[in-house]
Amino acid sequence: MASKAEALRRRLEADRKIADQANKSLLQAEDALTALEDREQQRAQREQSLRASG
Amino acid sequence: MKRSIADARRALEEDLIPSSSDHVAAKARSELAANEAKARKYADGYVGEGEAEILTMRDAALHALTETRDELDALTAQGREARIPTSEYAARLRELSQRRERAEDALGQCEALTDRLGQIEQDPTAWFDALTQRMPRLVMDWSW
Numbered sequence: 001m002a003s004k005a006e007a008l009r010r011r012l013e014a015d016r017k018i019a020d021q022a023n024k025s026l027l028q029a030e031d032a033l034t035a036l037e038d039r040e041q042q043r044a045q046r047e048q049s050l051r052a053s054g
Numbered sequence: 055m056k057r058s059i060a061d062a063r064r065a066l067e068e069d070l071i072p073s074s075s076d077h078v079a080a081k082a083r084s085e086l087a088a089n090e091a092k093a094r095k096y097a098d099g100y101v102g103e104g105e106a107e108i109l110t111m112r113d114a115a116l117h118a119l120t121e122t123r124d125e126l127d128a129l130t131a132q133g134r135e136a137r138i139p140t141s142e143y144a145a146r147l148r149e150l151s152q153r154r155e156r157a158e159d160a161l162g163q164c165e166a167l168t169d170r171l172g173q174i175e176q177d178p179t180a181w182f183d184a185l186t187q188r189m190p191r192l193v194m195d196w197s198w
Contacts, residue, residue: 004105005172008112012165015116019161022119022154025126029147032133036140 056193058183059093062086070198082198089194090179096192097178104171112164118157126150 057065066086071079129146132138138146174181186193 003172003175004101005168005175008105008108008164008168008171012112012161012168015112015119015161018116018119018123019158022123022126022157025123025130026151026154029126029130029133029150032130033140033143033147036133036136036143039136040140 055196055198057196058186058193059086059090059179060183062089062194062196062198065198085197089196092194093182094178097174097181100181101171101174104167108164108167108171111160111167115157115160115164118153119161122150122154122157126154 063086066082070082074082126147129138129143129150133143182192
């Protein structure tokens with residue numbers, strides 16, 4: 001019969017998949033933030049150029 | 055006489071058995087087996103309590119990780135469609151990132167505690183002996 005620790009270990013190993021998914025989701029969310037920041041910066045630059053050109 | 059299981063085992067094998075009758079040796083072996091069984095039962099109870107604590111912690115961590123993953127995915131979708139101000143997005147991302155980290159730390163703690171339980175299960179009488187050093191009231195009484 002498997003020990004309690006062994007059964008827990010197997011369960012926790014399976015849980016690692018959810019942790020990996022959460023980590024992947026975090027990386028994607030960080031990428032999306034970078035894209036948002038880039039867009040915001042480009043918009044600010046365009047507005048500045050428009051103001052400068054009068 | 056009060057002594058650890060390891061010490062009682064050593065004294066039985068090295069001192070008592072060579073100088074005793076079969077009857078006395080058999081009686082002592084039976085006492086050793088009974089005390090080892092008591093120690094194993096104590097260790098088993100401790101492992102059972104530890105298992106319950108780990109499962110509670112694991113359930114909470116898993117719930118937090120699943121929820122955080124889903125909320126991160128929803129946030130990413132909002133960000134890609136530019137439906138959220140950047141500052142609000144960044145603040146929400148920081149919060150979710152911290153929650154994910156805490157949940158992952160808790161999962162790591164569960165793994166460390168599980169390893170500890172595994173060590174106890176491997177040698178429950180050694181664990182019991184180590185415990186009696188911190189809790190002398192648990193030291194067993196022996197007839198030799």
